[in-house]
Structures are given as C-alpha cells and as structure tokens.
Amino acid sequence: MSNQSFFPPNLYIPVTNLCRRRHLVRAIFAGIFFFLARQVYLSTTTTITTTTTTATETRNSFEPELDTQLVKCYSTVFQNLIHxxxxxxxSKTLTVGIPILEFSAALRESGITDAKYTKKNVWLPFRNHTFDFEFSSHTGLDCSQFPGQFASELSRTLKPDGYLVIHTESKDLYSLNSLLDLFDSFKLIRSREISVPHWSIQHVREIVLKKQGILRRRRSVAGECSVPAYKKKLIQNSEPLIPEEPMKPWVSGKRNLKNMKYLPSMADIRFKTGYVYIDVGARGYGSSIGSWFKKVYPKQDKSFKIFAVEADKRFHDEYKSKKRITLLPYAAWVRNESLFFEINRAPNHYNEEKGKGMGRAQSAQTSTYFMGDLNKVQGFDFADWVKKSFRETDFVVVKMDVDGTEFDLMAKMVETGAICLIDEMFLECHYDPKEKCCDIEMDSKYDNGFKDCLELYSSLREKGVLVHQRW
Structure with missing residues (x-):
C-alpha cells in the first residue's frame, strides 16, 4: 500500500503560530489560577500567629496540579499503542514535548516504568541507540524551530527496529510528506487521525514509524523528477497560465500578480530543513527582495536565507549594508566561464561603454566583438551550485529575470535534475512580441516567441515546479 492512502484529502488550513498561541493560553490560565489561589490563601490567613501552614505545605500548595483529563487521554493513547x-x-521509552507531568502519569498508569522525559525539541541529551520507543507529542516536532536537526536526534537515539510515534496537528498532504522526508531511514507503518478530547488539542494525526536501515525512495535529482499526486494537485489549484500573448504585458503582469496562489498559502511548510530565496538577476535591493519578497510573499513565520545573484557591479555596494542577504556577484550561466553582456544601445555602436543596461549573456569564447572590461563578468554554473547547496528537504523559492538566458538555464537544470530541488519559481520569460511598437525598424532581440515561453512554463509545471508567469 502506498503512503498516500494513509492520508486524508488535501485540505488547506491557514498556518498560524499555534505553538506560541498554545503557550500564551496556558500562561494566562496559570496566572489566573495563581491569582485566585493567592486570594483564597490571604482570605483564610488572619494573622501570622494563627498560620499553621508549614514552609513545605506552602510550597506544595502552589505546585502545578495534574491535568487528570489529559492524563486519561494520553493513558488511552499509550494503552492503544501497547495493544x-x-x-x-x-520498552525503554522517551517522550518529547509538554506537559511532562501528564506524560509521566499516563505512562505509569499504562504500566511503563523505564521512561525519560524532555521538553527539548532540537538536541536530545542521550546516547546513540538508547530507546526502544520514542513519542513526540504535538508540542514536539510541530513546534521545533529546527525540524531537520530534531528528526536526526530522534533517529540517533532510537534503536534499530525501534518505533517512533509522532503526533502532529498538520493536515495537508504537502506537510505530511515533508515530515516523512525528514525520516529517510524509517518505514511508515500507520498514519491516522485520532481523538484526544482535550481543550488544548484541536486536531491530531498519529504517525507510526519503524527505524530501518533502508532509505525511503525519494524523487530523482539525476533525471526526471518524480511528481507525487499531492504536488500535482497543488499545481492544479494554482492560478492558470495565461495562454495568449497579452497586448499590454505590464497590465497583464499586475493582474496576474494579484491572482497568484503562492505555495505557502496552499500548504503547510513547517517540516522543511531550510528556507531559501534565490533572486537571479536581482538588480537593486528594492527591485524584488525589499519590495516584493519581504513584504508580500507568505513565509509562515519562517526565516529565509536570501541569495542575490547579480553580475552588474553598479548594484553591489547596495548589498553590503543588507544583513542576512548573500550577494553572489556573478552571472547565472550553464558553465563556469567568463561572459560578456550585451548592451542595449543604438545599432552599429558596439564600442560604446555606456548603454541602457546589461542584456543577454554571451560566452567570451563565442563573442564576435569586444565590449570593454565593464561588461565582462564571471559566469557560474547555476544548476551545479543549486545541486551542491540545497537538499530535497529544503524549501527553495527562485525568482529569475535574466533577459533571455532563462532557456539555457532551464535546459541545464532539467538535464542535471537540479530543477527537482525547486519548490516554487517566479520566472520572467523574454520573447519577441508579435505587435511591434511604433513604425521604427527594430532588430529581433530574442530568439523565442510567446509560444516558446508558454511551453517552458508548462513543462516546468509538469516536472513538479509551481512556476508563475512574471512580467
């Protein structure tokens, strides 16, 4: 039976910071309880001389009481797992998450005595292969800021053939499969919704994994991408591609931007090991990173590592003062080699050093005329860099505006399988429009038409990349 059959239909739930909200609610209730207890204590204590409460009794009166309903709920969970x-x-058992007191009481009621408890959901202070059974509550993996590291720790401390049970409040298929990708040496035994009747738990899916030495099969990065059904469904639910060449691209571009359905607005991305935004052809900071990605793109409270790929030296100084942005001062290309950039200028003025800006890249070996040192840059193998820098468990977003070079770059990424590592892409495809402006004779700047761009977009979506048309 495939893993997919275990999961419910793909439902999107707007992602909120459930962990922070849950802790806030508990803190409020604890504060109210403490205040009421203090008022009762003061009202029953008239004078110091009549107080008979010892220091030990006073301390115990303010110790947190067991939530008996929660103990009963988890006792049922553990007894079912025993059954x-x-x-x-x-079983030598580890439970991760809060509340620890309730977990301890529930395990004792179930007859489990050899157990350890921890609230830590990143690094676990235990030796390799210590436990026969591990349990991560909905406050464990769900709330971890570093789910990849935490998953590695759970795997490290669990014995071979041991069982790992995870409770998660995530529903959609994208996040559940992302969770499974974190445990590549585990076999999925069961995935089902369970009822935990308690006010602090809204929804729980119980996933049972068994540790094995065989890695789970993943999508290929050396050829064709394997696109699972849940990802095809996400792409189908995104905005449709514009099939006809727009008469006014700038107007269609603004309208399409409003209609875009971003991947994080359709799925939960919490179970990724890293979050990356790559701006290829970044230009200035305000061109895309500052004006659109940081303000508009939904990040689900995740911290993205940002790369600005820009060969034009005029923009390099601007990025020196920008924190958490890595500038790659090169041109994205299909090989590591020197490149010349075309300059948008009047015909027959090839030796001018000034122009309207950088255009298409040309290999230095194939350039037919000299363009000056200002226009000579270093190109780097973009597909190779992507494959060496990121993993399938990362969430990678790419914006690309490279003035016609996108056809070369996409062909290389498809050939090498690097395209399989991209989750979402905003691609500006350059083409020669059918309708020419004015009565001025113009040379064809690009070799491709709108139909070629549409085929490029369609082929990328077929390979599992949620690509959006951008003008």
Missing amino acids: DGFLTLH
Whole structure:
C-alpha cells in the first residue's frame, strides 16, 4: 500500500503560530489560577500567629496540579499503542514535548516504568541507540524551530527496529510528506487521525514509524523528477497560465500578480530543513527582495536565507549594508566561464561603454566583438551550485529575470535534475512580441516567441515546479 492512502484529502488550513498561541493560553490560565489561589490563601490567613501552614505545605500548595483529563487521554493513547504491539511494558521509552507531568502519569498508569522525559525539541541529551520507543507529542516536532536537526536526534537515539510515534496537528498532504522526508531511514507503518478530547488539542494525526536501515525512495535529482499526486494537485489549484500573448504585458503582469496562489498559502511548510530565496538577476535591493519578497510573499513565520545573484557591479555596494542577504556577484550561466553582456544601445555602436543596461549573456569564447572590461563578468554554473547547496528537504523559492538566458538555464537544470530541488519559481520569460511598437525598424532581440515561453512554463509545471508567469 502506498503512503498516500494513509492520508486524508488535501485540505488547506491557514498556518498560524499555534505553538506560541498554545503557550500564551496556558500562561494566562496559570496566572489566573495563581491569582485566585493567592486570594483564597490571604482570605483564610488572619494573622501570622494563627498560620499553621508549614514552609513545605506552602510550597506544595502552589505546585502545578495534574491535568487528570489529559492524563486519561494520553493513558488511552499509550494503552492503544501497547495493544497494537508498538510499545511494551519493558520498552525503554522517551517522550518529547509538554506537559511532562501528564506524560509521566499516563505512562505509569499504562504500566511503563523505564521512561525519560524532555521538553527539548532540537538536541536530545542521550546516547546513540538508547530507546526502544520514542513519542513526540504535538508540542514536539510541530513546534521545533529546527525540524531537520530534531528528526536526526530522534533517529540517533532510537534503536534499530525501534518505533517512533509522532503526533502532529498538520493536515495537508504537502506537510505530511515533508515530515516523512525528514525520516529517510524509517518505514511508515500507520498514519491516522485520532481523538484526544482535550481543550488544548484541536486536531491530531498519529504517525507510526519503524527505524530501518533502508532509505525511503525519494524523487530523482539525476533525471526526471518524480511528481507525487499531492504536488500535482497543488499545481492544479494554482492560478492558470495565461495562454495568449497579452497586448499590454505590464497590465497583464499586475493582474496576474494579484491572482497568484503562492505555495505557502496552499500548504503547510513547517517540516522543511531550510528556507531559501534565490533572486537571479536581482538588480537593486528594492527591485524584488525589499519590495516584493519581504513584504508580500507568505513565509509562515519562517526565516529565509536570501541569495542575490547579480553580475552588474553598479548594484553591489547596495548589498553590503543588507544583513542576512548573500550577494553572489556573478552571472547565472550553464558553465563556469567568463561572459560578456550585451548592451542595449543604438545599432552599429558596439564600442560604446555606456548603454541602457546589461542584456543577454554571451560566452567570451563565442563573442564576435569586444565590449570593454565593464561588461565582462564571471559566469557560474547555476544548476551545479543549486545541486551542491540545497537538499530535497529544503524549501527553495527562485525568482529569475535574466533577459533571455532563462532557456539555457532551464535546459541545464532539467538535464542535471537540479530543477527537482525547486519548490516554487517566479520566472520572467523574454520573447519577441508579435505587435511591434511604433513604425521604427527594430532588430529581433530574442530568439523565442510567446509560444516558446508558454511551453517552458508548462513543462516546468509538469516536472513538479509551481512556476508563475512574471512580467
């Protein structure tokens, strides 16, 4: 049976900071309880001489009480796991998450005595292969700021053939498959919704994994991308491609931008090991990064590592003062080699050093005329850099505006499988329009038409990349 059959239909739930909200609610209730307890204590204590409460009793009166309803809920969970053979009375057990007191009481009620408890959801202070059974509550992996590292720790401390049970409040298929990708040496045994009747738990899916030495099969990065059904569904639910060449591209571009359905607005991206935004042809900071990505793109409270790929030296100084942005002062290309950039200027003035800006890249070996040192830049193999820098478990977003070079770059990324590592792309495809402006004789700047661009967009979506048309 495939993994997909375990999961419910793809439902999108707007992602909010559930962990912070849950902790805030608990803190408020704890504060109210403390205030009421203090008022009762003061009202029953008239004088110091009549107080018979000892220091120990006073301290114990303010210790947190067990939530008996929650203990009962988790006791039922553990007993069901014992009944199904995943947990035994002699299992060396680890539970991760809060509340620890309730977990401890629930395990004791279930007959489990050899157990450890921790609130840490990144690094675990235990030796390799320590536990037979591990349990991560909905406040464990769900709330971890570093789910990839935490998953590695759970795998490290679990014995071979041991069982890992994860409770998650995530529903959509994208996030559930992202969660499974974190545990590549585990076999999925069961995934089901369970009822935990408690006010602090809204929805729980229980996932049972067994640790094995065989890696789970993933999508290929050396050829064709394997596109699962849940990802095809996401792409189908995104905005449709514009099939006809627009008469006014700038107007269609603004309208299309408003209609875009971003991947994080359709799916939960919490179970990714890293979050990356690559702006290829970044120009200035305000061109895309500052004006659009940081203000508009939905990030679900995740911190993205930003790369600005820009060969034009005029923009380099601007990025020196920008924190958390890595400037790659090169031209994205299909090889590591020197390049010349075309300059948008009047015909027959090839030796001018000034122009309207950089245009298409040309290999220095194939350039037919000298364009000056200002226009000579270093190109780097973009597809190779992507493959060496990122993993399938990362969430990678790319914006690309490279003035016609996109056809060369996309062909290389498809050939090498680097395209399989891209989750979402905003691609500006350059073409020669059918309708020429004015009565001025103009040379064809690009070799491709709108139909070629449409085929490029369609082929990328077929390979599992949620690509958007950008003007």
